[in-house]
Amino acid sequence: MAPKRMNGVRTGASFRLWCVLILLVIGGCSATDSPEARFDDYLSRLARTLDVSSPSSQAPPRLRYPDKRSLQLVIETPRTGWIGLFQLHRCGLVNLVSERNSILGRVAPPQDRLAYESRLLAGLKQCRTELDSKEDTADDRDLRRQLDALIEIKRRAVPRIFWNLTLADDAMAHLFSVAPPPLGLKASALGRASRQALTRLADAGRTLAEGGLLDASALSKSYEILEGSTYGGQLQSAALVAVARLDAATAMLQQRMARRPICFNAQPNRRARTLYTILREVYGPNVQSYLADLVRAGREWRAAVASLVDAQQVAPRPAFTAYETRTLSAKTGVWAALDTAIVRHTKSWQDAMGQCNLMPGE
Structure with missing residues (x-):
């Protein structure tokens, strides 16, 4: 039996439309939510409000896993x-x-x-x-x-x-492949x-x-x-992208403050209040929350790889040690760069909002 019509539209089609709408609401109202989209929105808002051009935020080259010959x-x-x-x-x-x-x-x-x-x-x-x-x-x-x-x-x-x-196995080379795109949201759970x-x-x-x-x-x-996984390589790529985007945002804040203060005599103005809104409603819930999960994912991933390295009864080959230093260390390489980028960006926000007595929590 054909489905009944309601105002010229089949009831079945109307029901499916409502299902799609409900799923979008449950999933966060956006089918395109991703780290890239969050950073793009954040940077574009900053550029408009600060009246500065957005600098290049191209991520640095990703480091490939050593070839099998250099590892075996x-x-x-x-x-x-x-x-x-x-x-x-x-x-x-x-x-x-x-x-x-x-x-x-x-x-x-x-x-x-x-x-x-x-x-x-x-x-x-x-x-x-x-x-x-x-x-x-x-x-x-x-x-x-x-x-x-x-x-x-x-x-x-x-x-x-x-x-x-x-x-030194092919499975590990695949796991650390940088060919696929960076990870999406919830990097910790994905790994x-x-x-x-x-x-x-x-x-x-x-x-x-x-x-x-x-x-x-x-x-x-x-x-x-x-x-069947490329998690290690995708995680490295995600961290490098985050570093580049954060550095671009930091550069915009510093460029604007170097040109002239955002506020004079610590008196908030309309631009300062708009910046404060971006900090509280865009950076905090969208970018900062993602970064916190990415940092946690990096910490958990490094611990998992370290457990396998520690289980080895031989000294790692130099090629692996070099790779480990640049991609799997908390003190050097990719993850140290991400920590530094976060600290610098936080400091820039503190300097900007400090000029206007609009520090979060005040």
Whole structure:
């Protein structure tokens, strides 16, 4: 049955229109609300009120994640076949090693390779322990020596393998890709899944270092998240854009105050009251609230990445250290620049409103 008409308009279409309107109201009355739109509105209002031209606010170049070649570590990988097939049978490791040495095993995803390394090292240690409880024969003594040598080699190799399969892996390069546009609003919430995936990998690294077993299926969930996310790169881009926009706003305030005071004799005028309205009703609820969340997102992201770095049992490659200094440090690079930009902008507002006795809270 066709829907009834109401004033020449189908009831169904009218209902859908009301649904769209309600969703817009719930979502903040704007389908185009974004950090970029908020900064554009803020800067244009400042420029009009201060009667100054808006300076360029082009964000500086984003820093790309180091290439795989500059990150990977060389690994000593002796073939376990040098122990001999008979000895591997005695250790119960023939199937495991054969599976790893197969064509599919050589191209296995990182979670399978990490799980294999944990199972192999655990198996070798167990075999070595069991030999101590058996009759001391020449063959056993020879196998003990071979196992001791292999276990030591694997102990040295496992930390390097973990590094290559985490911070030097393709998943990490994708996670920090700067190709996509900057993040939207609520940057902290958008990074929750990626932060949790990094934390789980860090836990796996500690388990591996302690000789525990890793579950490939559990690890695969973390890798799937990281391979499907570009959060790290987008967050860096968002911080750089924020720095550029804040610096542009600060320059406008300083340019106007250098030309002549906004108020004389600390007496508010119409321009000062308009500025005060922009500060309270535009900068505070729109820009400053976004910046607070962005700063929190940066702090949470740096902690998550640091947990994975700390779980490594090897020193990071120089290429990673340089990248970390510029993009993942609170004291240098992108995040230090954002903190500085916020402080400078706050100071400029204090100077401007201080001329007019219109400081917030007064």
